[in-house]
Structure formats: C-alpha cells, structure tokens
Amino acid sequence: MSKNYKLVAIEVNAYYGDFHAIKNISLGLEEKAVTAFIGPSGCGKSTFLRLFNRMNDYIDGFRIDGEILLDQKDIYKKSVRVDELRKEVGMVFQKPNPFPKTIFENVVYGLRIQGISKKKVLEEAAERSLKQAALWEEVKDKLHKSALALSGGQQQRLCIARALANGPSVLLMDEPASALDPISTAKIEELIWELKKDYTIVIVTHNMQQAGRVSDHTAFFLSGELIEFAKTKSLFTNPKDQRTQNYITGRFG
Amino acid sequence: MRKSEKIIEGLLLLSAVITILITVGIIWVLLSESISFFSEVSIFRFLTEKEWTPLFADKKFGILPLVTGTLLTTFIAIAVALPIGLTVAVYLNEYAPGRMRQIVKPVLELLATIPTVVYGFFALTVVTPFLQSFIPGLAGFNALSAGIVMGIMIIPMISSLSEDAISAVPRSLREAAYGMGSTRYQTAFGVMVPAASSGIVVSVILAISRAVGETMIVAIAAGQQPRLTLNPLVPIETITTYIVQVSLGDVPHGSLEYKTIFAAGITLFVFTFTLNNISFWIRKKFQEKYD
Numbered sequence: 001m002s003k004n005y006k007l008v009a010i011e012v013n014a015y016y017g018d019f020h021a022i023k024n025i026s027l028g029l030e031e032k033a034v035t036a037f038i039g040p041s042g043c044g045k046s047t048f049l050r051l052f053n054r055m056n057d058y059i060d061g062f063r064i065d066g067e068i069l070l071d072q073k074d075i076y077k078k079s080v081r082v083d084e085l086r087k088e089v090g091m092v093f094q095k096p097n098p099f100p101k102t103i104f105e106n107v108v109y110g111l112r113i114q115g116i117s118k119k120k121v122l123e124e125a126a127e128r129s130l131k132q133a134a135l136w137e138e139v140k141d142k143l144h145k146s147a148l149a150l151s152g153g154q155q156q157r158l159c160i161a162r163a164l165a166n167g168p169s170v171l172l173m174d175e176p177a178s179a180l181d182p183i184s185t186a187k188i189e190e191l192i193w194e195l196k197k198d199y200t201i202v203i204v205t206h207n208m209q210q211a212g213r214v215s216d217h218t219a220f221f222l223s224g225e226l227i228e229f230a231k232t233k234s235l236f237t238n239p240k241d242q243r244t245q246n247y248i249t250g251r252f253g
Numbered sequence: 254m255r256k257s258e259k260i261i262e263g264l265l266l267l268s269a270v271i272t273i274l275i276t277v278g279i280i281w282v283l284l285s286e287s288i289s290f291f292s293e294v295s296i297f298r299f300l301t302e303k304e305w306t307p308l309f310a311d312k313k314f315g316i317l318p319l320v321t322g323t324l325l326t327t328f329i330a331i332a333v334a335l336p337i338g339l340t341v342a343v344y345l346n347e348y349a350p351g352r353m354r355q356i357v358k359p360v361l362e363l364l365a366t367i368p369t370v371v372y373g374f375f376a377l378t379v380v381t382p383f384l385q386s387f388i389p390g391l392a393g394f395n396a397l398s399a400g401i402v403m404g405i406m407i408i409p410m411i412s413s414l415s416e417d418a419i420s421a422v423p424r425s426l427r428e429a430a431y432g433m434g435s436t437r438y439q440t441a442f443g444v445m446v447p448a449a450s451s452g453i454v455v456s457v458i459l460a461i462s463r464a465v466g467e468t469m470i471v472a473i474a475a476g477q478q479p480r481l482t483l484n485p486l487v488p489i490e491t492i493t494t495y496i497v498q499v500s501l502g503d504v505p506h507g508s509l510e511y512k513t514i515f516a517a518g519i520t521l522f523v524f525t526f527t528l529n530n531i532s533f534w535i536r537k538k539f540q541e542k543y544d
Contacts, residue, residue, distance in 0.1 A: 055431065060351050086434035093432070097425035100448055110433050113443065159429070166434060 005069075006031035006170065006200040007052055012066035014047060016059065021047045023224040024066075029217070034192060034201045036215035036232065038208060040247070043221040045204050049172050052202065053089040054082050070170070090163030094175040096155035098147035098162070103139050106147045106158055110166035125165050133161035134191050153184025160191065171195065173203040177210065189214050208248055212236055220244045283522060286515035293509055299516065305479035305495075307513045308504070314513070316520055318479035322396065322489035323521075326471050327464040329400025329485060330407060335457060337404075338411030339446070342453075345412070346419045347441040358413075365409040373473030376402035381474065390486050394476030397485040403470050407460045414459065418452020419445050451539035458532040462525045468493035492521045 005028035014022035022044050029035045037045040047056060054075065056062045067074050075085055087110065098106050105112075107126040116122065126143065130136040135157040139150070147158055156176060163171060173192075177185040192201060192214045205211050211218050212232060219229040220241075228235060228244045239245045291299070294314045302315025341361065345354050380398040385391045391398075422445055430440040446453065476488025477498055490498075496514045504510045 053432065055428065058431070083434045083436050086432060091428075091432040093425060093428055095425050097423070097429040099426065099429065099444060113433070113435055113439050162429075162433065 004031075005029055006071065007202070008067075008069040008072075009048075009051070010067040010069070012048075012051065012064065012068060014044075014051060014056070015061075015063045017061035021224050022051070022064075025226045026066075027219060027226060027229050029200065029202060031200050032196060032198070033216040034196050034203060034214055035217045035219065036211035037202065037204045037219050037221060038206075038211050038247075039221035039227075041206075044224040045219075045221045046174055048221065049174055049202060049204050052170065052172055053086050053091055055091065057082065087166045088168055089170040089172060090166055090168035091172045092156070092159050092163055092174065092176045095179050096152055096159055098150070098155050098158050100146070100148055102144045103147045103150070103158060104143040107161050107165050109162060126161075129161040129165040130158075132164050132195070133157045134187065134194070135161055151184070153180050153187060156180060156184070156188060157191065160188075160195075164195075168199070170200045170202070173201065175204050175206060178206060185210070208236075220247060222247070280522075283515055283519050286512055287519045290509070290512035290516045293512075294516075303481050305490075307510050308499075308502075312509075314516075315481075316492075316517065318481040319490060319492045319495055319517060320520070321481055321483065322471075322475070322479065323465055323491040323493070323524075325396045325483060325485060325489060326400040326403060326467075326475055326491055327461055329397060330403035330464040330467075331457065331461060333401050333404025334407045334411050334460060338408045338456075338460075339415055339453065341408070341412040342415035342419055343441045343446065345416050347437055347445065361409045361412055364406070367406075369406065369467065369469035370473070372402050372406050373399075373470040376470055376474035388486065392476070392487050394474060394478075394488040395486050396475050396489045399471045399473075399475035400485065402474065403464055403467055406467070406470065407463055410460050410463060411456045414456030415449070415453045418449040418456065421452065422448045451535055455532040455536050458528050458535070462528040462532075465524050465528070466493065466521065468497060472497050492517050496521075 007029040008027070010026050012022055012025050013020065025048065037049060039045045050056045051064065051068055052070070052075075056064070064076060068076060070085070070089065074080075099109060101109075104122075104126055107129050108116075108122045111122055111125055127136060127140075130139060135154060138154060139158075147155065150158060156179075160171075160176075177188045180188065189210065192203065195201060196216075203211075203214065215232045217230065218232040218235045220227045220235065220239075220243075222243055228239060228241045230240070235244065236248055239248060299314055299316055301317075302313050303317055304313035304315050305318045306313045341357070345357060349357065376398045377394075380402055381391065381393060381395065384398055388397075426444060426448055427440060430444040435443065471491045472494045475491060475494065477490050477494055478488045479490040479495065480487065482489065495517055499510065499514045
C-alpha cells in the first residue's frame with residue numbers, strides 16, 4: 001500500500017491519557033495532491049493531521065501506536081529528529097501566528113535557526129517564498145515593518161511563506177481560513193491550488209464547500225474513526241456510508 | 254439589612270482611608286525630617302561628598318558610599334538571581350513534565366518564606382567561610398556573600414514572575430516555533446523569552462527594588478563600614494544597614510545625627526519608588542501587545 005503514497009498511516013491509534021482519540025486508522029495520501037479532512041468538532045481530524053509532523057508529542061499523556069510513513073520511512077522511529085521532520089513537513093495553523101518580528105524576519109526564521117545568515121541567501125529566499133505565497137506584491141515595500149501590522153489574511157499567507165521557506169515537501173493546514181473573511185479565504189484557496197503543483201497538501205476544514213473546492217480526496221472522520229475516504233467528487237455526490245451522507249447533507253455536526 | 258449593608262460599607266471605606274492616611278503620614282514624617290536635615294546640610298554636600306561619617310567627630314555627609322554599597326550588593330544579587338531565575342522559569346515552562354512542575358514550584362516558594370535573618374546568618378556563617386576557602390583576601394564581612402545570598406532569596410521572585418510572563422505568551426507562538434522545526438532550546442530562548450521580555454524586565458525591576466530595600470542580610474553579613482568602593486571583598490554599608498545601625502544606637506532624638514536616617518530613608522524611597530513606577534509603566538505599555 002505504501003508504494004505510491006507520500007504519506008501513509010498504518011493501523012494508527014492515538015491516545016490522550018485514557019482518551020482514545022484516533023481509532024485504528026489506515027490511509028495513504030497521494031503526492032502533489034490536496035487531501036481534505038472533514039468531520040464534526042472533536043472527531044480527531046486535527047489530532048490526526050498533527051500526527052504527520054509530530055505536533056502532538058509535547059502534550060502530556062499523548063501516545064501513538066501504529067506507523068506513519070513519510071516517503072516510506074516511519075517518522076516515529078527513535079532515530080528520527082523531530083526538528084528535521086518539521087522542516088520537511090510544514091504546518092499552517094488555524095489562527096495566523098506570525099512571530100512578533102518584521103515580515104522579513106518571519107519568512108527567514110527557518111533559515112536563521114539553521115544558522116544561515118548570509119544576507120543575499122536570506123533575501124532571495126524571502127522573495128521567492130513571499131512570491132510563492134502570493135504576498136510579495138503587497139509587502140515588498142515594507143519587509144522590515146512588523147508582521148503584526150498586516151491584515152489577518154496577509155498574516156496567514158505570511159505564515160504559509162514562512163513554512164515554504166523551509167523547503168518542505170508536505171504542507172499541513174489546520175483550518176487555515178477559518179479565522180478569515182471570505183475574500184482572504186478565496187485567496188488562500190487559490191493559493192492552495194497553485195501550491196499543489198509542487199507540494200503534498202493536507203487540509204483540515206470545517207467548511208464542506210471549501211473541501212469540495214480545493215481538494216482531490218476527502219476523508220470523513222467521526223469519533224476518532226475514519227468513516228470514508230474517497231475522491232472528493234465521489235464522496236460528496238455519492239457517499240457510501242450513511243453517516244457521511246448525514247454529515248454532508250447537514251443533518252449533524 | 255440596609256443598616257448592616259451601610260455598616261459594612263462604612264468599615265470598608267474606613268480601612269481604605271486608614272491605609273491611605275498611614276502612607277501619607279509616613280511620607281510626611283520622612284519629608285519633614287529630611288527637610289530639616291537639608292536645612293543644616295546642603296543637598297549638594299549630601300550628593301557629592303565622598304565620605305559618610307555623621308557619627309564621628311569630623312562629620313561628613315556624603316551619601317555616595319551608602320549608595321554604592323547598596324548598588325553593589327544589589328548588582329551581585331541580580332547577577333545571581335537573573336540567570337538562575339530565568340533558567341528555572343524557562344525550564345518549568347518549556348521542559349519540565351507536569352509532575353516536576355508540581356514539585357519545583359512549591360519548593361521555590363518555600364525559599365520565599367525563609368525569614369531574612371536566617372539568610373543573613375547563612376551568609377555570615379556558611380557562605381563567607383566557604384568563599385574564604387578559595388578567595389584568600391575575603392573579609393569576614395563583605396558585599397559578595399551578602400549579595401549572593403540576597404540573590405538566592407530573590408530567585409523565586411524572578412522565576413515566578415518570569416514564568417507567568419512566559420506562560421502568558423500565546424500558545425500559538427510556541428506552536429509556530431515548533432512547527433517551523435525549532436528545537437526546544439530555539440523555541441524557548443529564540444521565541445518565548447523575547448516575546449515575554451516586558452514581563453521579565455518587570456520581574457527584574459521588582460527584584461532590584463526588593464534587593465535595594467533588603468536590610469537583614471546586608472546588616473548581618475556585609476558589614477557597617479561606609480566605603481566608596483566597588484570591591485565586593487571588603488566590608489561596606491548599605492543605606493538600610495545604616496538606618497538600622499542608627500535606630501538601634503544611642504543617638505539623641507532630634508539631633509542632626511538622628512535626622513540622617515531620614516535623609517538616608519528618603520534616598521532609599523526615591524530608588525524604590527522610581528523602580529516600582531518604571532515596572533508599572535512597562536507592564537501597562539506592553540500588556541496589550543497580544544490581545
């Protein structure tokens with residue numbers, strides 16, 4: 001099963017203390033495609049997303065068994081360096097979270113912590129990443145102003161640029177547009193379409209229209225279980241499971 | 254019902270008024286006695302003379318030796334307490350597992366409950382002999398061991414206020430740092446500490462204010478010799494120690510020697526008042542940065 005996939009989960013169970021948050025989930029995510037995770041609040045979709053860059057590791061009482069493979073390699077093996085993994089698997093969060101630094105310093109943060117300080121390298125990386133995140137035109141004249149002065153939508157694209165500057169191959173997005181207005185949301189969705197050419201993208205969303213618009217595949221979660229995983233079109237038009245049908249037609253959640 | 258409400262209200266008002274009156278009274282006594290001191294000794298002499306010998310036949314009234322003594326012990330105390338306190342705060346916030354935090358925090362708070370006279374004797378009878386074993390020129394009374402022990406005393410103040418400041422940094426910022434592949438160290442010192450810097454600065458200022466006003470440790474362990482020096486190995490005298498020395502001695506009430514303690518007191522008051530106001534201002538100014 002693992003051969004053609006960028007990311008693979010094999011019989012994964014995850015726990016917070018006694019709480020069984022992820023129940024025996026296996027699935028494979030295609031390279032350079034967008035996969036959406038949908039489901040009601042508390043269904044485990046965010047927890048599952050955070051397994052792919054080990055963001056749950058620092059939570060007290062968190063445990064996982066099963067395997068998560070990135071390019072066929074288990075990322076929970078002892079020999080894996082979590083900081084290196086997170087450079088390969090970037091993440092964008094629900095609320096835009098730029099550092100209280102300048103726009104420029106935000107974008108080059110990842111390079112700085114790798115010890116890169118050559119001005120030319122940093123400037124090139126900043127321009128490239130900001131262009132990729134469709135933010136360059138808006139900020140090129142104020143790179144050395146505080147990132148906190150940007151609008152919410154701009155901050156979120158800055159966070160995407162910051163993640164891209166690390167040179168990842170996977171981008172995890174945890175409800176990246178839920179705190180944004182419709183126009184900013186549309187820009188983020190457009191950007192996801194663009195980025196798909198080069199990156200494997202996994203997006204958690206509450207918004208089913210959004211899942212329908214941006215994703216190639218959709219996974220529906222309920223109470224920690226993976227209920228259905230299919231091509232987005234077929235999941236929304238012809239769900240196999242009654243519970244999926246109920247959710248996407250708005251009967252609960 | 255109405256009547257008892259009124260009585261309670263009256264009592265509350267009364268206690269508030271009493272508090273204010275006492276404060277005003279203290280400042281009044283301090284000011285009026287100092288004014289009468291400065292009518293005999295000019296402020297210029299007070300601030301520029303290099304010796305403080307009001308109890309000698311040849312009287313000199315230069316506050317500088319007491320101020321340097323105070324600043325010297327305070328500086329040593331902060332040099333000890335800031336790195337340790339900040340490290341503890343970072344450790345508790347970023348590294349310590351939940352159970353460890355539950356043990357370390359109460360133990361630190363225990364440090365704050367030790368009477369300062371115990372710290373003073375600890376400095377005099379344990380720290381000084383220990384330091385003398387490898388610093389040969391160290392006098393029996395000295396600024397160094399008093400400063401070090403005072404530093405130990407204010408560690409909990411810095412660590413607990415800094416920890417509050419660090420834990421008030423939004424979780425999203427920590428996630429951003431980890432999500433970018435930062436190590437714990439890079440997250441702690443590259444992101445969390447700078448983001449909490451205003452709170453940390455406030456904790457240090459309050460700690461300085463505490464150290465400047467601290468009396469017992471320096472009175473016991475630092476000596477009673479006003480001396481204009483930055484050498485931590487010799488006996489010195491701080492403002493607070495001088496006040497204790499004169500209050501306990503047999504200086505006649507109302508004499509010029511007696512009034513010197515008010516002049517020293519108001520100097521101390523100016524220091525702590527300024528420091529507390531700076532910290533108040535910083536807190537106010539930076540409070541809303543993340544809201």
